[in-house]
Amino acid sequence: MTExxxxxxIIQGSILAIAGIVSRIIGMLFRIPMLSIIGExxxxxxxxxxxxxxxxxxISAYSLPQAVSKLISAKNAQKQYRNVRQIFWMSLFFGAxxxxxxxxxxxxxxxxxxxxxxxxxxxxxxxxxxxPTVFIMGVLGVMRGFFQGHGxxxxxxxxxxxxxxxHVAISLLAGYALFQKGVAxxxxxxxxxxxxxxxxxxxxxxxxxxxxxxxxxIFIYILFRKTFVTRIRKNRDEVLDAPSKTLKAIVFTAxxxxxxxxxxxLGTLLDQTVYAQYVVSDxxxxxxxxxxxxxxxxxxxxxxxxxxxxxxxxxxxxxxxRGEHEAAREKANAAFRFILLIALPASAGLGVLGKPxxxxxxxxxxxxxxxxxMMYGSSAVLTFCFSTLSVGVLQGNNNFWVPIxxxxxxxxxxxxxxxxxxxxxEWDIIGVVVNHVLLSLMICVLNLLSLRDKLxxxxxxxxxxxxxxFCSVFMGAVSFFLYRLLRGHMGNxxxxxxxxxxxxxxxxxxxxxxxxxxxxELEDMPQGRKxxxxxxxLHLLHK
Numbered sequence: 001m002t003e004x005x006x007x008x009x010i011i012q013g014s015i016l017a018i019a020g021i022v023s024r025i026i027g028m029l030f031r032i033p034m035l036s037i038i039g040e041x042x043x044x045x046x047x048x049x050x051x052x053x054x055x056x057x058x059i060s061a062y063s064l065p066q067a068v069s070k071l072i073s074a075k076n077a078q079k080q081y082r083n084v085r086q087i088f089w090m091s092l093f094f095g096a097x098x099x100x101x102x103x104x105x106x107x108x109x110x111x112x113x114x115x116x117x118x119x120x121x122x123x124x125x126x127x128x129x130x131x132p133t134v135f136i137m138g139v140l141g142v143m144r145g146f147f148q149g150h151g152x153x154x155x156x157x158x159x160x161x162x163x164x165x166x167h168v169a170i171s172l173l174a175g176y177a178l179f180q181k182g183v184a185x186x187x188x189x190x191x192x193x194x195x196x197x198x199x200x201x202x203x204x205x206x207x208x209x210x211x212x213x214x215x216x217x218i219f220i221y222i223l224f225r226k227t228f229v230t231r232i233r234k235n236r237d238e239v240l241d242a243p244s245k246t247l248k249a250i251v252f253t254a255x256x257x258x259x260x261x262x263x264x265x266l267g268t269l270l271d272q273t274v275y276a277q278y279v280v281s282d283x284x285x286x287x288x289x290x291x292x293x294x295x296x297x298x299x300x301x302x303x304x305x306x307x308x309x310x311x312x313x314x315x316x317x318x319x320x321x322r323g324e325h326e327a328a329r330e331k332a333n334a335a336f337r338f339i340l341l342i343a344l345p346a347s348a349g350l351g352v353l354g355k356p357x358x359x360x361x362x363x364x365x366x367x368x369x370x371x372x373x374m375m376y377g378s379s380a381v382l383t384f385c386f387s388t389l390s391v392g393v394l395q396g397n398n399n400f401w402v403p404i405x406x407x408x409x410x411x412x413x414x415x416x417x418x419x420x421x422x423x424x425x426e427w428d429i430i431g432v433v434v435n436h437v438l439l440s441l442m443i444c445v446l447n448l449l450s451l452r453d454k455l456x457x458x459x460x461x462x463x464x465x466x467x468x469x470f471c472s473v474f475m476g477a478v479s480f481f482l483y484r485l486l487r488g489h490m491g492n493x494x495x496x497x498x499x500x501x502x503x504x505x506x507x508x509x510x511x512x513x514x515x516x517x518x519x520x521e522l523e524d525m526p527q528g529r530k531x532x533x534x535x536x537x538l539h540l541l542h543k
Contacts, residue, residue, distance in 0.1 A: 015157050163210060
């Protein structure tokens with residue numbers, strides 16, 4: 001990889017985004033056979049256990065790659081390679097410690113989380129089975145952050161795909177075996193053990209995938225170690241920071257990043273907790289639709305923003321460490337522009353084609369409710385993408401606590417709005433969907449206001465926003481009418497695939513013809529020069 005390509009954070013972010021999307025598509029496709037194996041009840045139990053796991057993962061490990069990459073990127077920018085090594089090893093101990101504490105909490109508190117908080121006692125087995133994975137992820141997060149801090153997202157990207165492939169394979173096998181064991185134990189008296197054991201089996205793949213990803217990154221580190229040590233030996237005059245100073249930097253960087261990520265994802269856990277108080281009957285199936293259909297499909301395009309945030313933070317951190325604040329603002333602007341070009345049409349497309357997508361993916365179930373959720377909640381793609389990226393930009397500029405306070409403010413407004421939607425408006429699960437969108441919108445707006453006030457950052461989108469909105473609405477309208485026209489003559493699968501292909505072409509042509517993206521902007525994007533050559537041949541690109 002050339003140095004120019006390595007330092008192009010859009011390309012690096014795109015590598016990670018592609019891996020994230022592939023991983024999430026694999027994860028989404030995995031839920032199709034898993035749904036057939038353990039049913040919507042079992043998927044509801046699995047999703048409940050995964051929500052608990054996800055919160056503890058956020059607190060202990062999930063954002064360690066971003067925190068570690070920020071610290072290492074800043075030291076690399078100053079060519080302080082000995083300090084990079086010290087940060088790496090101390091971060092490993094820190095990540096392992098956090099992971100161990102989270103694993104203990106998860107194991108000891110499984111019955112409390114499942115029975116008291118989520119009101120789904122069947123999830124206790126799955127929660128306990130997920131506990132060791134939290135520990136592994138604490139170490140894995142540091143390894144990923146180490147490579148991201150060196151400006152490459154490739155090891156993280158490959159490890160993500162490897163993790164997901166093993167996750168799927170092991171989960172399906174173990175889920176089937178344990179579900180059959182549960183069916184025998186239930187012996188016709190309900191499906192308590194079938195759902196509980198089936199969900200537990202599905203968690204074994206999570207553990208296997210995380211362990212495989214960690215082993216892979218350890219292998220890559222061994223290959224890289226010679227180059228790393230050579231840099232250190234050539235830098236003999238470097239002053240090594242005191243270990244206490246390094247530890248303080250790790251804690252003061254990691255803690256707010258971890259807390260910010262945990263709070264951002266706390267909304268889902270709070271939503272289920274509040275919804276559990278609202279419903280009076282067994283809600284496993286309906287929550288399975290929300291978490292295993294709607295949320296899974298929504299999270300596929302959001303992977304782009306997560307990846308862009310991961311690549312933007314260390315890049316901006318490096319500029320800030322060198323005092324290049326204008327360059328940092330330019331990087332932030334480019335990242336937001338790229339996300340807007342992707343997230344807005346994704347929101348429009350899912351809003352129009354959500355139900356057909358569910359019918360394609362989950363053929364054996366009724367997808368009417370899932371389609372309604374997507375119709376009301378597809379805009380979450382745009383709001384979550386912007387809120388996720390805005391957090392990364394703020395943290396890259398050393399404003400760690402700002403997104404935390406903004407998220408707390410949004411959550412304080414979110415809970416009464418959710419209660420109003422459930423008990424007053426009686427929107428049921430649609431109330432959860434709508435308020436999920438509103439929560440991310442509030443976080444996004446507050447973060448963008450903070451960027452303006454604290455960093456004098458202005459979104460230079462007077463040219464791009466109206467044009468991308470127009471192109472996305474136009475694409476959505478074409479998709480709406482084209483799908484219904486084709487659906488009258490052919491099946492859902494062929495109609496949907498042809499409509500998606502047409503939508504991509506319509507959007508691509510329209511953003512070029514309207515000037516929503518310029519030649520210079522295309523050059524910084526993945527495969528940008530190839531796109532320019534094609535556009536020039538078709539006379540689509542402005543000179």
